[in-house]
Amino acid sequence: MRITITDVHKRYGDVVALDGPSFEVPSGSTFGVLGTNGAGKTTLFKLLVGHDSPDAGRIEVGGLDVETAGHRVRERVGYMPEHSGFPSRMTGREVLSVHARIRGLADRRERIAECLELVGLPDAADRAVSGYSNGMARRLGLASVLLSRPPVLVLDEPTAGLDPRGVAAFHRIIERIDRDTEATVVISSHVLSEIERLCDDVAILQDGRLRETGSIDELRQETAGHVTVVCQPADDRAALLEAVQGRGDVTDTGDAIEIACERAAAFDLVAALGERRDLVDGFEVREPGLEAAFHEALADDTDLEEVPA
Ligand SMILES: Nc1ncnc2c1ncn2[C@@H]1O[C@H](COP(=O)(O)OP(=O)(O)OP(=O)(O)O)[C@@H](O)[C@H]1O
Secondary structure, X not given: OOEEXXXXXXXXXXXXXXEOOOEEEOOOOEEEEEEOOOOOHHHHHHHHOOOXXXXXXXXXXXXXXXXXXXXXXXXXXXXXXXXOOOOOOOEHHHHHHHHHHHOOOOOHHHHHHHHHHHOOOHHHOOOEHHHOOHHHHHHHHHHHHHOOOOOEEXXXXXXXXXXXXXXXXXXXXXXXXXXXXXXXXXXXXXXXXXXHHHOOEEEEEEOOEEEEEEEHHHHHHHOOOEEEEEEXXXXXXXXXXXXXXXXXXXXXXXXXXXXXXXXXXXXXXXHHHHHOOOOEEEEEEEOOOHHHHHHHHHOOOOOHHHOOO
């Protein structure tokens, strides 16, 4: 089910949360909305599921306008907010049972068992939610969203705050949904590697504006001619900085010195560094990925300190 976002504006008092982004989420895709803190991701999702109204612009889900057909849109969209709580004394199964009843599902028991299985919680299903880890609670949240098999899933920073095992488990579930269903899945994150792993397409937001959109492959292609040479300086950092000056876009990250340059120039640079082993302890050549596209998209006016690693 395709989602179309057209010139959407939203302010909260003086704060401009969304400043006219327009893009399309292809039907059946896993789509990443990427942006630094405060970029407008959650605001966009709230408008998308009709929890709030835009000041201007239009959002359509499967051809239905969220403003005029909000009820029908909400039937189609499963929304997992960034923070969701459950009554802590209930068991996971009871929580899902309440959700299933609210949605008027007929084959409740069976569907609840399927969803518990899908999110890897069948063994914990009859334990009180108060004893769930953060990761388990998130997976229960996802199960509750999946119950009615919505054709669109909107997941707001689903892995924020999870430990690496929790993140990996969540990723496997999303990959399974992607493989086994036709659902359109929209995920927000500020973790580049997560979006790169899970998504086909992406929109990059900054300060409420769309900075870039397209398939991840297209974005990678845009930066394909470039690589980054990452050097670990030896004792004399200043001398290394001077030696690489003019050979590309030089950034001192505090840890390493990075030189972004054209692929051909990187060969010369690496050869030159080979001659100056007194200046470098080691180096690697990093191929462009979504990270390069992300930095390029935000390059104009972002405080790089704020760009997540
Ligand atoms: N209810 C609100 N009242 C006032 N300002 C708000 C409200 N909701 C969002 N904002 C502001 O709008 C901007 C966008 O916020 P939003 O939560 O959409 O960003 P985000 O990309 O989801 O950020 P994060 O990654 O930190 O969750 C921020 O400056 C935020 O402070």
